[in-house]
Amino acid sequence: MDTKNINFKENKLHIFLIFLISLIISFSYNFLQYGIDGGLILANRISYPDQVSPMMYYFLNSWTAVHQVSYFIIKLGISVEIGSKILMFISTTFFSLGVYLISNSFSKNKNFSLFLTFVAILLGKNFGDTDYPSLIFSEHTYGMMSLAISTFVFGLIANKNLLLSGAFSMILISFHPVVGLWILFINLLSFFICDQINLDKKKFFKGLIIGVLILLISYFFF
Numbered sequence: 001m002d003t004k005n006i007n008f009k010e011n012k013l014h015i016f017l018i019f020l021i022s023l024i025i026s027f028s029y030n031f032l033q034y035g036i037d038g039g040l041i042l043a044n045r046i047s048y049p050d051q052v053s054p055m056m057y058y059f060l061n062s063w064t065a066v067h068q069v070s071y072f073i074i075k076l077g078i079s080v081e082i083g084s085k086i087l088m089f090i091s092t093t094f095f096s097l098g099v100y101l102i103s104n105s106f107s108k109n110k111n112f113s114l115f116l117t118f119v120a121i122l123l124g125k126n127f128g129d130t131d132y133p134s135l136i137f138s139e140h141t142y143g144m145m146s147l148a149i150s151t152f153v154f155g156l157i158a159n160k161n162l163l164l165s166g167a168f169s170m171i172l173i174s175f176h177p178v179v180g181l182w183i184l185f186i187n188l189l190s191f192f193i194c195d196q197i198n199l200d201k202k203k204f205f206k207g208l209i210i211g212v213l214i215l216l217i218s219y220f221f222f
Contacts, residue, residue, distance in 0.1 A: 004108045005159050006101055014114050018096045025121055025137075026089035033084040035141030038062070039070025040080070063222045065174040066141050087141055095136055095148035096121055101155030146176035150183050157187070166207020167214070174218040 008015060040046045041059040059067065066087070073083040099120050103113035124136050138144045149172045156165035169187050173180030191201055 004104075006104055006110065011110060014100070014110060015097075017114065018100060018117060019093060021118060021121060022092040022096050023089055026092045027085050029085070029088060029137050031084060031088065031137065031139040032080060033070075033087045033141040034139055035064075035066040035087055035145070036070045036073070036080055036083050038064070038067025039072075039074045039083070042067055042071040043074040045074060063174070063219065064142065064176070065171075065218050066145060068218060068221055087145070088137065091141075091145045091148040092121065092136065093148075094145075094152040098148070098151030098153070098155035101159040101161075102151070105155075105158035142176055146172065146179040149175060150179060153183055153187070162201075162203040163207040163210075166204040166209075167211040168207075170208050170211025171214050174215050 006014075037046075038059050069090075070083065070087065073086055074080075078086070096117050100113050100117045103116040104110055107113055107116075121136070135144060136147070149168060153165050153168050153172065156162070156168065165187070169180070169184045171180075172183055187204070191204065
């Protein structure tokens with residue numbers, strides 16, 4: 001691997017600082033995550049007296065790993081408030097790591113990349129929106145999580161971690177099918193256009209296989 005790329009083993013201090021700032025920032029917000037509602041339904045903490053409630057079908061017939069992660073959080077006895085902060089911490093961490101990797105791919109300076117990551121998180125600045133604003137910190141768990149993982153996937157590609165990028169490209173589908181399929185399409189298309197990364201295709205497709213296995217576990221649970 002290029003020595004200018006981020007090596008997670010050799011840059012433990014930077015990674016730790018990113019985890020730390022993500023933890024502090026995430027727990028400073030009081031957003032109650034919409035995604036935690038699905039976990040409450042799956043854990044039978046909330047039941048609808050009206051069996052034809054559209055909300056019941058929405059939660060029980062919607063396949064998303066957000067609800068599954070929320071389910072495990074609730075089953076562990078964690079409160080809705082702390083569970084919401086855990087979901088935000090997971091999202092913030094993925095986004096922060098993605099910004100760190102992308103910034104380093106341009107600047108080739110790890111310290112400066114760490115500084116840009118802190119600035120992006122502290123100011124709440126993302127690297128672009130879709131057809132509606134995608135926020136780093138929000139109660140809208142699904143869009144927030146999909147933005148974070150998408151950023152992380154692009155960061156992994158920029159850092160030439162194609163095995164992990166392939167895996168998370170597929171895992172993203174379980175969190176947000178539309179965004180996940182879009183990211184997967186963009187990545188696959190890029191491999192046919194960019195000849196410079198042809199030698200690493202095998203790593204990416206191995207990652208896709210790993211991601212498919214995790215995807216199937218999520219779907220089986222659903």
